[in-house]
Amino acid sequence: MGIQRDRVRFNVGGRVFETTATTLANAGRNSVFGAMFDDNWSLQSDATTTEHFIDRNPDCFAVILDLLRTGELYIPANVPEKLVYREALFYGVLDHVREAKWGPFDGNRLRLARSTTGRAPGDGTAIRAAPDGGCCVVHGSMVHVYDWMMEEHPPINLDYQRVNDAGWIDSGKIVISACERLGRGDGGLGLFNASNGELRYKFHVRHENQNKSFTAGALSFSSDHNLIFSSCKGRSNEYGIGVWDQITGKQTDFFYEPPGWSLGDADKLQWLQGTNCLLVSTLFPRKDNCYISLLDFRAKNMVWSWSDIGAPISDERRVRDAIAMEETSSVCVVNEYEDLGFMDLRSSAGSSVRWSSRSRLMKGGKMPDEPCYPKLALHQGQLFSSMNDSVSVFCGPDWVLTLRLRRSYGGSICDFSIGGDRLFALHSEENVFDVWETPPPPIL
Template identity: 75%
Template sequence: MKIAEDRVRFNVGGRVFETTSTTIANAGRNSFLGALFDENWSLKPGYGANSNRELFLDRNPDCFSVLLDLLRTGDLNIPPHIPERLLYREASFYGLLDHVRSAKWGAFDGNRLRHCRSVSGRAPGDGTAIRAGPDGGCCVAHGSVVHVYDWNMEEHPTLNLDYQRVNDVAWVDPESLIISACERLGRHGDGGMGLFSKSTGELRYKFQVWHENQAKSYTAGALSISNSDYRIFSSCKGRSNEYGIGVWDQVTGKQIDFFYESPGWSLGDADKLQWLNGSSCLLVATLFPRKDNCYISLLDFRDKSMVWSWSDIGAPVTVDEKRVRDAIAMEDSNAVCVVNEYEDLGFMDLRMNGGSLRWSSRSRLMKGKMADEPCYPKLALHDGQLFSSMDDCISVFSGPDWILTSRLRRTYGGSICDFSIGGDRLFALHSEENVFDVWETPPLPVL
């Protein structure tokens, strides 16, 4: 990349700043400041040291000074008199939010997560799901509404489905999310799934299920996204025989496939879907207590086959602690991990169809009396670490043997009903109090 050794002068809100083109180029081509360069990364005429021209910007000079120092050094130093919200707004104007995020957060590490804030007033006792967005924000579903937040936890317009309970939420990209609900998507008409704008709350598209050339009403349940080939998956239940897993194209919104439920399978009631990029398969899990028995399978849509399956039908279950509450596939380990209500982890080999379930209690955290109204544990896998919620804490497991290495816990909020990891943050939704927590990894100290 060619960088001209020219100086650049800015007049920001009446204060003059002078820097070099090398520093400004650190902003990147897609930034506001990157527009000062041509395709060869040379300053465009009128901006170099040989010009007396100042580029005037009617913006906050204090924030510009912080952002300019960030481009020079890579460090973010915010003086006490500058509100962070103001700095983030200015960074957004200049296209430098990614630079701020990289400087503010270290590489995600579950063993170093720090609680950074709690957000209250948005999940009054009936929280359905919390989903981390790709840009560091999140969305919270409860009842018939979804609250959407940017990475600074500023709320966007609320998505209201007119008394239809939200079943699941998934992010398609930083600006769009999908909501699944019951047969009618509120006032928007038939169809249990819609694509919404994060910024405006506008419904952009309704996803339909077609059977015998007719659009059918259906309830959409668990969601999963495959961004590698732009597909959307949802468990579906219709009034006739539209039971199974529907597949839609992200770009056109059209249904492109449907995996119908056969006798002995449990697809339409699935609690969890997970797309596996390595094997191009979809994990489908139907869990207790939705069904008396647990069904976990891997579906290959290339030849419409079930390539792996497991169920606890016939298993010698005498007490509820061996009921599977959540499941997650770990492709690197060729395994499926499950968890019961006492946070025992169980493992099954994906290379053995219908293989046995091996429970391990060495990772158990909760001993003795359970909470009066505990939430079912949830699992997540991120950057080679396994996470499991249990009552009011989240456990972190690391290493090839998944040894318990740390746990995250706040002193208030009650049981955690759901959590999600994304955008280098972990979000935990509490059921007993009207609150969700935000955890992030601080940068390593500068020596």
């Protein structure tokens, strides 16, 4: 591509800018600029056209053009930051702005970016990170939705019907589980528009050509987010795991509970991409005994299971959360003292928990008046666990404690979630959640 041919001139809102196709190519093929060029990044326009007019804000265009040239985001004091985000969305380069605003996720470098006070009365119960850096917060029958700029969208209101779980299909769609009243016999599962809160469609539970009345509980999604999994509890002591196609909204499978297990009361579901299996965890205090299973829907079989039935159990060995780690073929569990325990998935009959107290933070300490049960998350090879008012980061083959994220205001952390290169921590009091980000690398 010759130098003369590579030069491009824009008139944006009456202001002229000159750049190169090479710079514009940094925006990617899915951007507005990508649509203006052919596969070789040569302009698809009449040869006589020397200037391309865009009726948009010129100050924001200057910021975006500088970002494409340098990879750095600099917003002058006279340009509103939200206006730059809006224009970046128009040009299709919002992901470039996000990448420049904070660095790739690293649990050992996270810094508190902001704290947001919820809009609903009462305590929040769950928080879920969106893939684009936004989040949603569950408060009883309400789900409050925030985009990546932490601007609140219209809330999703289930009309006094308690929400059990929520999850993101993508940055524009949210799945919410609740009791069957959501659709009078449709399984209590719906897909909503994240921007305006409108119900797109409901997911029906059917068996032998009849709709079933189920309460939907914990949610999980396949790696491509096309399949939705939900624990289901029926009125006639029926339990199991339902599967739906999020594109068609139709039920594709149902795994009924084997005798002696508690699949329908599951606290947590986790899809394992490598094995195409679903981890199902029913934990204390929902049940007096804990059940953890690995389900293979292709073979309609429970391929791995563990329970603490028959084992000597003390308060220090009560499992509060569980997460599968495919790279090490193990399941990690945590107790209320933040001791980590490990089980081997390669043992077909399950195995005993190998507890490790090297991570314990509360040894000999005083428990808060209203402690929250610890939660676990695994992200990019790092293990995270919430405990009281902090989130701990564990790294390495032995999962050594390397950092503790803590902000005391708001009380204990009742839930946290990681996604879109952010960690969100929801406090049990004051209706507050924190946003943790990795600072971008210093400009040399």
